[in-house]
Amino acid sequence: MFKKTTLKKLGIRFIIINVVYFLIKLTIVHDEKDSIFDAPGVFYYSSAFFLFMLAWESNDWLVRRQKSKNGGGLDIKQGIQILLINLAICLPISALVYYLAIFQFDQICQIDADDPWLRFRIDFFRAAILGFALIIFNLFYHSLQQKKEMENKMNDMQKEIMTSKYKSLKNQISPHFLFNSLNTLTSLMYEDRDLASDFVSRLATCYRYILDNREEDLVSLEKELNFLDSFIFMMNVRHEGALSITTHISVNPKDFVIPTLSLQMLVENALKHNYYSKEKPLEITIISVENTSLVVQNNLHVRKRKEESTKLGLKNIEKRYSFYTNENIKIETENGYFKVTIPLLPKNMKDVSIVKVS
Numbered sequence: 521m522f523k524k525t526t527l528k529k530l531g532i533r534f535i536i537i538n539v540v541y542f543l544i545k546l547t548i549v550h551d552e553k554d555s556i557f558d559a560p561g562v563f564y565y566s567s568a569f570f571l572f573m574l575a576w577e578s579n580d581w582l583v584r585r586q587k588s589k590n591g592g593g594l595d596i597k598q599g600i601q602i603l604l605i606n607l608a609i610c611l612p613i614s615a616l617v618y619y620l621a622i623f624q625f626d627q628i629c630q631i632d633a634d635d636p637w638l639r640f641r642i643d644f645f646r647a648a649i650l651g652f653a654l655i656i657f658n659l660f661y662h663s664l665q666q667k668k669e670m671e672n673k674m675n676d677m678q679k680e681i682m683t684s685k686y687k688s689l690k691n692q693i694s695p696h697f698l699f700n701s702l703n704t705l706t707s708l709m710y711e712d713r714d715l716a717s718d719f720v721s722r723l724a725t726c727y728r729y730i731l732d733n734r735e736e737d738l739v740s741l742e743k744e745l746n747f748l749d750s751f752i753f754m755m756n757v758r759h760e761g762a763l764s765i766t767t768h769i770s771v772n773p774k775d776f777v778i779p780t781l782s783l784q785m786l787v788e789n790a791l792k793h794n795y796y797s798k799e800k801p802l803e804i805t806i807i808s809v810e811n812t813s814l815v816v817q818n819n820l821h822v823r824k825r826k827e828e829s830t831k832l833g834l835k836n837i838e839k840r841y842s843f844y845t846n847e848n849i850k851i852e853t854e855n856g857y858f859k860v861t862i863p864l865l866p867k868n869m870k871d872v873s874i875v876k877v878s
Contacts, residue, residue: 537572540650541565559630567617575610575651579658582606594666599659606655614647704758719757722750737840738869739780742773748783755791761798767806776864779840783816786860789833790818809861817859837862844869
């Protein structure tokens with residue numbers, strides 16, 4: 521059963537084909553006895569309708585195939601390729617239709633022509649011009665649709681970016697995080713006042729960073745690492761002997777930017793999904809790979825959970841990166857390690873980058 525959209529599409533195409541056909545027929549000199557209901561009239565109408573629909577539907581099919589093949593939209597080069605393939609399909613069929621009608625089935629079609637080859641060339645040339653115009657029109661229509669889809673996707677991405685930023689902020693200043701930090705601080709006040717003072721300073725640094733960058737989706741890698749340094753200090757104090765977080769950054773952190781709090785979220789993700797103790801410490805390492813990416817990896821001591829992980833943290837980071845680059849975030853589990861590879865973005869990255877829609 522046809523869907524309403526399919527029926528609507530066919531209805532619109534039927535109207536367009538008829539309007540174009542009769543407008544062209546009015547411009548052609550014909551005898552008074554000519555009629556759309558005689559044999560030639562029926563043939564020309566039927567052939568025009570068939571060739572129009574063939575060009576239209578084959579063009580739609582080629583566009584869909586190209587989009588599914590490259591996983592994105594169409595560019596000019598791909599549009600030209602579709603045009604040439606479409607013409608290669610339609611022109612030989614058009615030539616065959618008119619050749620058969622004029623030379624093989626002339627008694628049925630009753631096309632009266634003093635010069636059959638001239639009649640054939642005129643009909644074929646007209647069909648080629650109309651087919652070419654139709655294909656160009658359809659490709660232009662698809663480009664407008666693609667532009668509209670891209671604009672809608674960019675708007676959706678902007679909303680998702682704002683949502684993810686607020687979720688990140690909410691997660692970092694949650695009462696749970698503050699309670700654990702204050703609880704640790706209370707213990708330190710009785711055990712080591714100098715360490716307690718340092719802990720307070722680091723806690724203030726973390727919250728200052730979060731508040732200062734709550735409106736920014738991208739921050740320099742230098743700022744993120746400075747924040748992470750304070751965060752790592754607090755985590756090491758809280759989980760003394762059970763946790764080891766190290767960084768090995770060989771790139772200049774001033775030259776790159778990353779989504780705000782993305783490294784902290786990945787560290788929190790490792791803490792959330794693994795158990796750790798002094799006997800079995802959790803080792804988290806952050807490594808730069810040339811000038812292209814950062815790898816956050818940890819050894820696996822997976823917690824047993826009643827419910828499967830929703831992986832919202834990783835999805836959050838993926839959505840934020842998709843707004844700025846086509847490079848994918850790599851998530852791997854191998855040799856007892858869980859690895860997440862995130863791209864490094866150049867420092868001149870604009871606030872809004874138009875990426876190829878996938």
